[in-house]
Amino acid sequence: MTLSTDTADKTRPNYTYQAVYRYLLDWIGALPPDVEHRLPSLRDLARRLNVSVSSTKCAYALLEDEGRVQARPKLGYFTRVSRASPHPEPLPNLLDRVFASARQPGMLALGSDAPAMLLSLEQPLLMLERELTRQYPRSQVPLYQPFGEQELRSVLAERYTRSAHDYWQAEHAFIGSDLRSLLELALRALNLEGQVALVESPCSWAVLRQLQAARMKVIEIPLQDEGRFDLAQFQQVLQDEPVRLAVLSSAVSAPHGTAMPAQDKQQVCRWLAEQGIWLFENDSYGAFGFDDAVARYRDFADPDRLLIFSTFDKLIGSEAPYGYLLCRQSTEAFQRLFLERAFRLSPIRQKAIAKLYRSGRLDSHLLRLRATLAERIQHMKDLLQRHGQGCLRVVEPQGGATLWLEATRPVDMRRVFERLLAQRIVIAPGEIFSLQGRWRSCLRLSCTVDWSQDIALALQGLVKAIQDETYTP
Incomplete structure (x- = not known):
């Protein structure tokens, strides 16, 4: 498999590494999980896919963040061995599903957290x-x-x-x-x-x-x-x-x-x-x-x-x-x-x-970015007040790029997450921010979403999914 020059040109500089990431994800997924495998070097992979070394480096960094691969000094990158556990932990499975889903084409990621998406210095x-x-x-x-x-x-x-x-x-x-x-x-x-x-x-x-x-x-x-x-x-x-x-x-x-x-x-x-x-x-x-x-x-x-x-x-x-x-x-x-x-x-x-x-360019950029984040956070709060139907309570933010929300009635946000996937909407359930099963009725909502899409409609879908789970016997 290679990434054509046309494809690379269309996606550079922001998306080439994502294509490399998906290529590696497919490759790793086809390998036996119980055996360690050595992966191509940065330069070999860049040459094979006709992309820059920085793109392959970013892709491997994402896989390292997700715990799928590990780097060894002077040896390269290796897959992690997956062993069956009698007591599987919920965090990795749900977390992997959240991030894998968010990176699929056509998904609206309501749970991302990337402030620079609104205003970057790239x-x-x-x-x-x-x-x-x-x-x-x-x-x-x-x-x-x-x-x-x-x-x-x-x-x-x-x-x-x-x-x-x-x-x-x-x-x-x-x-x-x-x-x-x-x-x-x-x-x-x-x-x-x-x-x-x-x-x-x-x-x-x-x-x-x-x-x-x-x-x-x-x-x-x-x-x-x-x-x-x-x-x-x-x-x-x-x-x-x-x-x-x-x-x-x-x-x-x-x-x-x-x-x-x-x-x-x-x-x-x-x-x-x-x-x-x-x-x-x-x-x-x-x-x-x-x-x-x-x-x-x-x-x-x-x-x-x-x-x-x-x-x-x-x-x-x-x-x-x-x-x-x-x-x-x-x-x-x-x-x-x-x-x-x-x-x-x-x-x-x-x-x-x-x-x-x-x-000083970064400092002036920061002032503009913070102002933009504050504006978008307020806009998201207004949309939640308009369409939330009393289902969600907002923890008042004092900064950042997201809102922390809690359902006003007990609900399993993991199940809400599964419902929304069918609508190509991805949320970040609160459960992934704990190792002890806390925050199951909470979620993180991003204010750095793609605002060209109908965010109000997506929030209505979120509210309906919460209501359907809340009232399901």
């Missing part, structure tokens, strides 16, 4: 990359830099530095191909695999899946409607369980969309510091709060037990799929693991991202 990024390619001949650019391009690492250190007493250096920043790989290396570098982790709930499915892959016991602390923990419950868990790691959202929680008060974050950080617990601050949505003054956990955290992680694609778009982390401790362990992992990321692409930051 074209400026590619233009900068072309300019830099002329400025830096290939012979003068390293084939790869294992910790990330130095200029981009310096930019990240500068952006997270707040004062002469609270600062970061480029050596503290590491850049990888995707968020999943970064979390995997971070847990290994800090000897946290197999330990006890505490997370906010609902929690990012990518974080949950990686903690599962690291064989960690995950304790979920539910967020209340106003975005706060039950602090007494939080403290009790720390007293009863040998927690070594807490993964918490920096500003706006995802997918809940709420922001915890500063005093609560300060108390949480005080308890974590007292017990020497690592804080992994998820800053993927830190830039999308509607209030710039909202506190971050890093404002109060022990700097020697703090790791910040995030991605570029939420703000820039799919042409910037890289993830990054900052950590002041165990830099030698991080360097060793990154050398072994041998990420091969385009130095020129990273330089272009750094230039977007330094020029």
Whole structure:
């Protein structure tokens, strides 16, 4: 199978990697699941399908995120062996169905979460990359830099530095191909695999899946409607369980969309510091709060037990799929693991991202994007009020690109999801944001949908599916 030049031209730059992803998905699906198989290298696959290496890299990154393949340093990509389990877990099966369905042609994905879909910086990024390619001949650019391009690492250190007493250096920043790989290396570098982790709930499915892959016991602390923990419950868990790691959202929680008060974050950080617990601050949505003054956990955290992680694609778009982390401790362990992992990321692409930051273009873009997100969120709330028929309650968001909804009467959103698939509508049931079966009557609703479609009609279909499930005896 090859992707014709005509097809590639029509889909480039946004959709070529999706075609590669579907090709690999079909191929993997035809292989025996109980035996490990080696997959083509990035370059071999790019040559076979007549696409760019970056497109094959993005496709493999998606498959890694979904847990379908794994990368091994200097060996390549391999399928994951599927073994029968007497107690199958609901999360992977439902999660796989949600994402596989959302990527099928003609589907309306009401549950996606990609802020840059509304307003991306992909074209400026590619233009900068072309300019830099002329400025830096290939012979003068390293084939790869294992910790990330130095200029981009310096930019990240500068952006997270707040004062002469609270600062970061480029050596503290590491850049990888995707968020999943970064979390995997971070847990290994800090000897946290197999330990006890505490997370906010609902929690990012990518974080949950990686903690599962690291064989960690995950304790979920539910967020209340106003975005706060039950602090007494939080403290009790720390007293009863040998927690070594807490993964918490920096500003706006995802997918809940709420922001915890500063005093609560300060108390949480005080308890974590007292017990020497690592804080992994998820800053993927830190830039999308509607209030710039909202506190971050890093404002109060022990700097020697703090790791910040995030991605570029939420703000820039799919042409910037890289993830990054900052950590002041165990830099030698991080360097060793990154050398072994041998990420091969385009130095020129990273330089272009750094230039977007330094020029101020990214900051002005962020202001426009946040305004657009706030407008679309309000529009979606208006549509829900008009067509919801009292079936759904909205948790008031304080930022982000989604709405967290709860059915006003008990309903299994998994069954609602199945009903809507027949109408080519894909929702994100709340169940995929928990490992403990929470949030079955909830769902995440995206405000970065394809607004050229009849969203009001799709919401009416959602409401009808909820009503049909609610009243089915």
